Amino acid sequence: MTARPAARLTAADAAPAVAAPSQPPPPGVLAELREKAAARLDPVHRDFYEGGAGRETALADNEAAFRRLALLPRVLTGAGPALAAVDLPGAPGVAPVVVAPTAFHRLAHPDGERATARAAAAAGAVMVTSMASTTAVAEVAAAAHSVRPEAPVWFQLYLQPERRVTEVLVRRAEAAGCTALVVTADSPVFGRRPRDDRNGFHDLPPGYAAENMRDLPGGPPGGTRPIAMSPALSWADLRALRAMTELPVLVKGVLHPADARIAVDEGAAGVLVSNHGGRQLDAAPAAVDALPAVADAVAARIAVLLDGGVRSGSDVVTALALGANAVGVGRPVLWGLAAEGEAGVARVLAALREETAHVLTLCGAGNPAGVSRDQVVPRGAAAGLRGLPPSADAVPGGARPGPAAARSRAEAANRTN
Numbered sequence: 001m002t003a004r005p006a007a008r009l010t011a012a013d014a015a016p017a018v019a020a021p022s023q024p025p026p027p028g029v030l031a032e033l034r035e036k037a038a039a040r041l042d043p044v045h046r047d048f049y050e051g052g053a054g055r056e057t058a059l060a061d062n063e064a065a066f067r068r069l070a071l072l073p074r075v076l077t078g079a080g081p082a083l084a085a086v087d088l089p090g091a092p093g094v095a096p097v098v099v100a101p102t103a104f105h106r107l108a109h110p111d112g113e114r115a116t117a118r119a120a121a122a123a124g125a126v127m128v129t130s131m132a133s134t135t136a137v138a139e140v141a142a143a144a145h146s147v148r149p150e151a152p153v154w155f156q157l158y159l160q161p162e163r164r165v166t167e168v169l170v171r172r173a174e175a176a177g178c179t180a181l182v183v184t185a186d187s188p189v190f191g192r193r194p195r196d197d198r199n200g201f202h203d204l205p206p207g208y209a210a211e212n213m214r215d216l217p218g219g220p221p222g223g224t225r226p227i228a229m230s231p232a233l234s235w236a237d238l239r240a241l242r243a244m245t246e247l248p249v250l251v252k253g254v255l256h257p258a259d260a261r262i263a264v265d266e267g268a269a270g271v272l273v274s275n276h277g278g279r280q281l282d283a284a285p286a287a288v289d290a291l292p293a294v295a296d297a298v299a300a301r302i303a304v305l306l307d308g309g310v311r312s313g314s315d316v317v318t319a320l321a322l323g324a325n326a327v328g329v330g331r332p333v334l335w336g337l338a339a340e341g342e343a344g345v346a347r348v349l350a351a352l353r354e355e356t357a358h359v360l361t362l363c364g365a366g367n368p369a370g371v372s373r374d375q376v377v378p379r380g381a382a383a384g385l386r387g388l389p390p391s392a393d394a395v396p397g398g399a400r401p402g403p404a405a406a407r408s409r410a411e412a413a414n415r416t417n
């Protein structure tokens, strides 16, 4: 494919030039599973999965921001059909859609994280297993590896104020065969989620536990200790983590380009552009609006992933074009799991991978790196170009047409289109 101009779409360009359409997203596998999950889940747990912080502004905007963007296809590139595979840290040749870390899968389905891990492994997708999972990392990884021994599992970590606790968690992830660590950095304190407050949902019900937190230093023997969040954590703690492991470390929750540059300087293997699915800072921008500036700051030196609001192959390709190497999905995986267990997660991941390949092909790309930023425009902008009067040079006699002439030309164009 020929080189394309390095056009720039800034976050400002992507701001709401046109209001997001208010209609619900089109029907599809994800919408079907979401509905089925909603019918099956305990309403309190459904609120936990679906809800966000504050007024849920960031939550809603994650999806709405994708609907404000359109893709400009390139034609006659001869590049397709597209292959939807990417290389990520500790995960070569995987799907460009990874399973984002989410807590408490056993509330969605009795098979919990094991089912999710098996489905991800079968789909060739990275499973990022949460530190707050209801299944210990060793068992999650074993489930993935029972399907495919080389299936990549990453461990998501909240750095603990006590380094000896972090270190035990890291050793467990290493022993389980995880191939990368994902440090979630957007949670100096716990987000305030009104739905959970209203429901009084602040802990797991009896019979469930955050299994990674069992038998840790300072905790009760055989019991679990709570996950600590600390605003005192700094890049020095990330440095200490890097010194304690050979595993690649990605930083999740990066929205500011200056933090992306620091992450590169600190030796991170990647950043995840994320507002935690709208569950932490409600005033945060939509993840996709923050992506271009972060991608520019990273300048292809390390991997860039995005999560938040990805619901279709078009969303995936939009993020790829704006500079992501891959995307993560959180709630869609939970919908699949709650609706149909392992088979439901498999359906979500298959649908997204297939749609991604299809949309890449329609955009003239042969692979996820084959789309570029000039192919993303604010929705409505391309249509707005129609009807613009031609330049004075194009008008016989050199005179600019008056408004009436321009109007009649626009009307003629409308009639023939």
Ligand SMILES: Cc1cc2nc3c(=O)[nH]c(=O)nc-3n(C[C@H](O)[C@H](O)[C@H](O)COP(=O)(O)O)c2cc1C
Pocket (backbone or CB within 6 Å): 048, 049, 050, 062, 100, 101, 102, 103, 130, 131, 132, 156, 184, 252, 274, 275, 276, 277, 278, 279, 307, 308, 309, 310, 328, 329, 330, 331, 332
């Ligand atoms: C129910 C739920 C639990 C989550 N738990 C975690 C977690 O334990 N660790 C973490 O880093 N992110 C967590 N997240 C955030 C996700 O990793 C991800 O950033 C977010 O879900 C992406 O948005 P999406 O749900 O629109 O795809 C959670 C999200 C949800 C919805």
